[in-house]
Amino acid sequence: MRVVFMGTPAFAIPVLDALTEAEGVEVAGVFTPPDRPGGRGRNPVPSPVKTHALARGLNLLQPPSLRTDKAQESLAGLSPDVIVVAAYGRILPPRVLALPLHGCLNLHPSLLPRYRGPSPVVTAILDGGAATGVSLMLLDQGMDTGPVIDRRDFDLAGQETAETLTADLFRLGTGMLLDNLEPWVAGKLVPQPQNEADSTVTRKVEREDGRADWQVSGAQLERRRRAYTPWPGLYTFWEGKVLKLLSVTDLPTDAIPEAARDRSPGSVVPLSSEETPLGVITGLGVLGLKSLQLEGRKAVPAPEFLRGYPTMMGAQL
Numbered sequence: 001m002r003v004v005f006m007g008t009p010a011f012a013i014p015v016l017d018a019l020t021e022a023e024g025v026e027v028a029g030v031f032t033p034p035d036r037p038g039g040r041g042r043n044p045v046p047s048p049v050k051t052h053a054l055a056r057g058l059n060l061l062q063p064p065s066l067r068t069d070k071a072q073e074s075l076a077g078l079s080p081d082v083i084v085v086a087a088y089g090r091i092l093p094p095r096v097l098a099l100p101l102h103g104c105l106n107l108h109p110s111l112l113p114r115y116r117g118p119s120p121v122v123t124a125i126l127d128g129g130a131a132t133g134v135s136l137m138l139l140d141q142g143m144d145t146g147p148v149i150d151r152r153d154f155d156l157a158g159q160e161t162a163e164t165l166t167a168d169l170f171r172l173g174t175g176m177l178l179d180n181l182e183p184w185v186a187g188k189l190v191p192q193p194q195n196e197a198d199s200t201v202t203r204k205v206e207r208e209d210g211r212a213d214w215q216v217s218g219a220q221l222e223r224r225r226r227a228y229t230p231w232p233g234l235y236t237f238w239e240g241k242v243l244k245l246l247s248v249t250d251l252p253t254d255a256i257p258e259a260a261r262d263r264s265p266g267s268v269v270p271l272s273s274e275e276t277p278l279g280v281i282t283g284l285g286v287l288g289l290k291s292l293q294l295e296g297r298k299a300v301p302a303p304e305f306l307r308g309y310p311t312m313m314g315a316q317l
Contacts, residue, residue, distance in 0.1 A: 003028065004083045006030075007030075009087050011170045015107065016049065017052075035047075059078075080100045082184070084104075103139065105138060105181075105184070108136075109165075111135060113200070119204065123202045130156055133152050136180055147193050149184060152173065205232070209232060214282055214283070222248055241295040244293040247291035248287050249287070249288040251271070264281065267281045268314060268315045269314075277303050
């Protein structure tokens with residue numbers, strides 16, 4: 001079975017490795033986007049999938065677009081039986097979708113039709129549900145609208161960040177892909193259409209999403225901190241500088257000293273915990289601050305931060 005793999009970030013690498021090591025599978029080519037400028041020098045930075053594919057001696061292709069004749073001819077020349085997509089970050093045009101005999105399979109980190117679109121993991125954490133999962137689907141011309149071949153559930157413990165949960169879901173999806181790939185190519189599986197009535201669509205995350213809104217509950221802010229890790233993070237502003245809230249905890253209203261309970265959301269108040277000596281009043285409860293990083297400074301535990309910046313106590317954020 002000749003397989004072409006398309007992927008970009010580090011969490012897609014286990015999928016590529018599994019295909020490379022699977023019996024009866026030949027990875028005919030690996031597609032990943034062109035290098036992008038990064039770092040202070042804005043020098044070209046390869047994707048993690050590119051670095052890994054080259055280290056494994058795989059055939060690498062980096063077309064700027066899959067819509068050009070040149071890119072599609074290169075792909076056709078690899079004669080793939082199936083294309084496997086894992087966080088490639090590009091929409092596949094109709095000619096590419098029609099090219100492999102057994103279609104283009106995509107691993108999507110949600111239980112479709114819920115959380116279609118670009119931020120399924122972030123949205124699952126923000127919603128605070130008890131579970132999410134990963135789906136193996138046959139790509140069509142819509143955004144995550146194709147029929148589903150298989151799904152796997154994943155229980156949430158309430159501690160996951162977008163970074164850790166994404167990696168967990170793609171590891172789970174890797175096993176699901178291997179379980180289904182051979183029977184799919186053999187024609188033994190029938191994909192099931194998605195129920196449009198149950199569909200939800202996520203949106204692209206913006207930097208402004210990470211700015212703390214003190215009018216919402218502490219529980220919501222704690223979920224935002226996890227959902228927006230590693231980017232854009234949960235942050236606020238203090239004395240004209242960005243203050244990153246790296247580790248936080250949601251606490252009930254009775255954790256606020258009685259004398260400070262009439263203060264408005266955004267007020268910094270003392271807390272009784274040695275590990276969490278300060279918190280911020282929210283629309284419901286208080287957000288305890290455990291680790292912070294002021295713009296231009298290193299990240300430090302809250303007690304150390306407070307020793308260095310005692311005027312933080314009582315501030316209005």
